[in-house]
Amino acid sequence: MTKTALITGATSGIGLATAREFAKHGINLILCGRRLERLKTIQNELSLLTDVYILNFDVSHKTETSKAIESLPEDFKVIDILINNAGNAHGLDPIQDGSIDDWDAMMDINVKGLLYVSKAIIPQMTERQSGHIINIGSSAGKEVYPKGNVYCASKHAVLAVTEGMRIDLNPFGIKVSAINPGLVETEFSQVRFKGDKKANEVYKGFKALQAQDIAEIIYFVVSRPDHVNIADMLIFPKAQANSVTVKKNF
Structure with missing residues (x-):
């Protein structure tokens, strides 16, 4: 039976790579993001491989999130x-x-956004007593590094929420997983440094993880037998x- 996956942050990086990986394996896709034109382009690309529906909303907006997911057509509701x-x-x-606006943005998207989307989808999973939730965390959720304070706090929260989900959803047979990458070469640093040229230095001198590496791991996780989480x-x-030890060759 063909499965349907909903992916947030699907317009770039790990989200986009995961969408492409899932499409190769015939998983139907609901792709969510804030950049509508990118979503349309990706939909056109991946519709050659699988059924794709797009949702254009910001996960940090509670009402917008619930309305978007409620609006899904019948073929994509499950x-x-x-x-x-x-x-x-x-x-x-x-x-x-630190900037309070930066702190708000990280907590609103990394923690509250994850909760808003999950809240909108978990009830159908508990009703069916099946489903798999994968939360993308970070090595920053495992250890705090200098100047990482609030970002690290947000990713520690993602791990705590994931563990709580796994406990609470256990009676319903729902799998819950956390994937925690270290340095992945995506738009991440461009966003963190707000376009400053120092973003270009982050991945120099070594081979960072690529979004495709993580996408393949995510597919591996979702494709395990039913009894394996x-x-x-x-x-x-x-x-x-670790977070601060990187072997660089210059």
Whole structure:
């Protein structure tokens, strides 16, 4: 039976790579994002492989999120797989210099957005007593690094929510997984540094993870037999040992 996956943050990076990977395997897609033109382009590309529906909304807006998911047509209403991928990092500042607007943006999208989307979808999974939720965390959810304070806090929260979900949804037979990448070469640093040229230095001197690497791992997780739940994965590039130890060759 063909499954349907809803992916947030599907217009770039890990979300887009996961959409492409799922499409190759015939999983129907609901792709969510804030950039409508990108969503349309991706829909045109992947519709050659599978059925694709797009939802243009911001996960940090509670009402907008619930309305968008309620608006799904009949053919896309049953969601088997939820990939909570939408997230961001803003700034890399010591706590005393941090921007409250940056803090709000990270908490609103990384934590509250994940909760809003999950809240809109979990009831149908509990009713059917099946489903798989994958929350995209970060190595920053495992350890705090200098100047990472609130971003790290948001990703620690993602792990806590994931563990809580896994406990609460266990009686319903719903799988809940966390995927925690280290350094992945995406638009992440461009967003964090707000277009500053230092974003270009982040991935120099070593081979970072690519979005496709994580997408393949996500597909592996969702394609395990029914009795297998991969609860938590931490993925680094070979050059990375922890959040602050990276072997660079210059």
